[in-house]
Amino acid sequence: MSSICLTIRSSFLTFFLSTPILAEIRERDWCNVVTCHMDTAQAYVWRLQNFVIGEHILTPSPENQTAVKACAISACGNFAVIGTAGGWVERFNLQSGISRGSYVDMSESRSCAHDGEVVGVACDSTNTLMTSAGYNGDIKVWDFKGRELKSRWEIGCPVVKIVYHRSNGLLATVADDLVIRLFDVVALRMVRKFEGHADRVTDMCFSEDGKWLLSSSMDGSLRIWDVILARQIDAIKVDVSVTALSLSPNMDVLATTHVDQNGVYLWVNQAMFSGASGFDSYGSGKAVVSVKLPSVSSKEDSEECRDPDKPVVNHSQFQDSSRLYRQIPDLVTLSLLPKSQWQSLINLDIIKARNKPIEPPKKPEKAPFFLPSIPSLSGEVLFKASDSSNQETGTKADEVGKTAKGPGSPESDFLKQLHSSAQMNDCRFNTLLSVFDGSFYLYLEYFSAFTDYAKGLSSSTLDMELRMLQIIDDDDEQEPEVRPELHSIELLLEYFIHEISCRDNFEFIQALISLFLKIHGETIRRQSKLQEKASRLLEIQSSLWQSVDKLFQSARCMVAFLSNSQF
Known part of the structure; x- marks a missing residue:
């Protein structure tokens, strides 16, 4: 994720945001956003409802404090779990800001959760399990309440990023070997392995239903993996590498950010808007489709690409x-x-009969006797003009009528x-x-x-x-x-x-x-x-x-x- 400049209140302190974590369930009660910042030994809490910083600062307890590298909020919205560069994992109460214990692995050389840097933490949907990943290649599953170690996996190479989906209990990890591994934290085993990226993986995200996993890499590729079928279903390659991505809850729009690009790019899910009967009709498998990012200064239909033999139409x-x-x-x-506009065309006779007045309309009062008037079919008073002007007007009207009204x-x-x-x-x-x-x-x-x-x-x-x-x-x-x-x-x-x-x-x-x-x-x-x-x-x-x-x-x-x- 690209660094975002975040100013706290009076702009005396400026931090570079590393990882923001949001929980909507406690938005109206207390702080529901936790952020960790670059080279900062504290995690900060925020009230998203008022867009202000909270009253508590989460500081890990060890004496030799190191920078906070990862944070997560429990499903209930009451607790925040933070991991540091020194391998320390600690749980805090968001309402009071008080520490509620740390997770310690007694098998490590020192009293901490991981021997190296903590790259990610995640909590399940029932506050039963907490998962943490270390840069040294170990992934550990803890009892959330008792803070006891339940299981661990050794990947064999440094882990750089993890993403957890609470609905299906799957943990996606990516290591320096460019392999994406999926672990079932409930069954405590690895269930999927995806290979295809040729450079560092920058970001991953699950779809709302947990059936798709999207990943981006510095090689410019953006790949979509089907978790159930255990295969790649689509892939595109852009000219500017993707740094972060996020799929909407409805799975209709994908938002991406790119290297040295200020804007957020939106991609439409063709499976929902193209009218295709199935995704396999255009799923590309391992084939990668090259796509260029839109640009304001792009020139369409250049002279070099135009066929000289084909006629040009404006x-x-x-x-x-x-x-x-x-x-x-x-x-x-x-x-x-x-609906009433086109239905009234069909039932116009009924509407006219229903709206017909019971009594005939009254005629307006006659004009004074000194104004000459003539009777009319509409009941309106028409004033009689002189005979000479009548003849001239009638002659001109006949000529105009004959000219205008042709067959x-x-x-x-x-x-x-x-x-x-x-x-x-x-x-x-x-x-x-x-x-x-x-x-x-x-x-x-x-x-x-x-x-x-x-x-x-x-x-x-x-x-x-x-x-x-x-x-x-x-x-x-x-x-x-x-x-x-x-x-x-x-x-x-x-x-x-x-x-x-x-x-x-x-x-x-x-x-x-x-x-x-x-x-x-x-x-x-x-x-x-x-x-x-x-x-x-x-x-x-x-x-x-x-x-x-x-x-x-x-x-x-x-x-x-x-x-x-x-x-």
């Missing part, structure tokens, strides 16, 4: 309305809209978004087809801008926009040039076909299709061109629903099986 022009899309096969993506021209923002999205995406898709070959697959979202616009509208507004396209006096086999509404209905069918094929915004599109067919179902039945689109929509919808329903049935069977199981 992707920035496609970033406004389209994006590279990756979706898990056989699944659908929801729109994440509020198939959209009249609302809803239709403008629909037509512009269709034209823009058709143009871009044809451009991509002419640039990329068949081996490069680029997925573009059609109508993405239109989908975002429709999701922002209320249910009543969507209903009104769809009803504005309704054809009341339609004849069979009309051309889109005669009735522009038919072209908009055809575009909506193409939009539904595309969105269902993409399996995106699933529940919102289903509700929108239900409302669309309720309004325009009769028009689609009369037009053969629309019937072809509707048949294609039905085919894709049926295929998609069969796959989704199969997933639902599998989930129901699994839930029913687990509910009826007897544990």
Whole structure:
């Protein structure tokens, strides 16, 4: 672990932190953090809740005091065990700071726990056993309460680091021979041995469930060992050696620090996010994958690595309305809209009938007699203008209307978004087809801008926009040039076909299709061109629903099986 500068209160004393130990169980009662510092003969206690140093300083009792090299907190949070460079191991009460006895091996040449430096101490989950490791290669298991030696192992070479997992009772040790050994402190025997590192091992950590052991080395490698299978399941090599590592309790993120690097690097667990069925699909065994650390000044797609024969495409022009899309096969993506928003599209008639007022609205009072007014359908008062201004305004409005309203021209923002999205995406898709070959697959979202616009509208507004396209006096086999509404209905069918094929915004599109067919179902039945689109929509919808329903049935069977199981 890299040294961390720690200043105590008024910065008169500055120590370099060596090993911090934390226990969360007594965070609100008394000090729950113990730290030992470089070349310091005392261990310090801290209150993590208030981020202050505690009132006690843990000092070992021998007269010839040596630097504290290791510390640990018991599972109950009441005791701290510290080991020194002189081989002394002592237990302290964290609440009072009083010594509660030392661990002494009578077989040693002097009265101490180890003949050499203590490199690590650990306590089990029930305060039954305490384990200590010495630099001379001896690992000893003690009775926690009685402080008597129960067992010892001789590795044969100096031990440099130990890591203990309280749930499974396994102690991982690494020595100067670069071999990682796992000991069962309850059964008092060695159970695993892992080899693979070519340089000094800098850090180790267990996963939360105790099934994985992660280790890093100065050779730049980071290896993951399966404790149950007794083999290496993955390994990577970085350009800057790892100095410390820690795996999150959920096993989804790994944090590492590196030599001469100020930042903390985060690694994502592919076994949880890649959607792979099993870890063996990408477990590399003893093969090491080289990975470079990310850098702020890194240059992507350099000129040297670029293929001169391959056409260069400016992707920035496609970033406004389209994006590279990756979706898990056989699944659908929801729109994440509020449930009431898309459900109201289906039950809009019921909502309108329920909200209909019992009494008709009252008309506003008439204006004074000296203001000329004309009746209106909405009940609002309209003031009558002069005849000359009426004629001029009417003539200009007719000219503007004739100019603006051409065949198939959209009249609302809803239709403008629909037509512009269709034209823009058709143009871009044809451009991509002419640039990329068949081996490069680029997925573009059609109508993405239109989908975002429709999701922002209320249910009543969507209903009104769809009803504005309704054809009341339609004849069979009309051309889109005669009735522009038919072209908009055809575009909506193409939009539904595309969105269902993409399996995106699933529940919102289903509700929108239900409302669309309720309004325009009769028009689609009369037009053969629309019937072809509707048949294609039905085919894709049926295929998609069969796959989704199969997933639902599998989930129901699994839930029913687990509910009826007897544990």
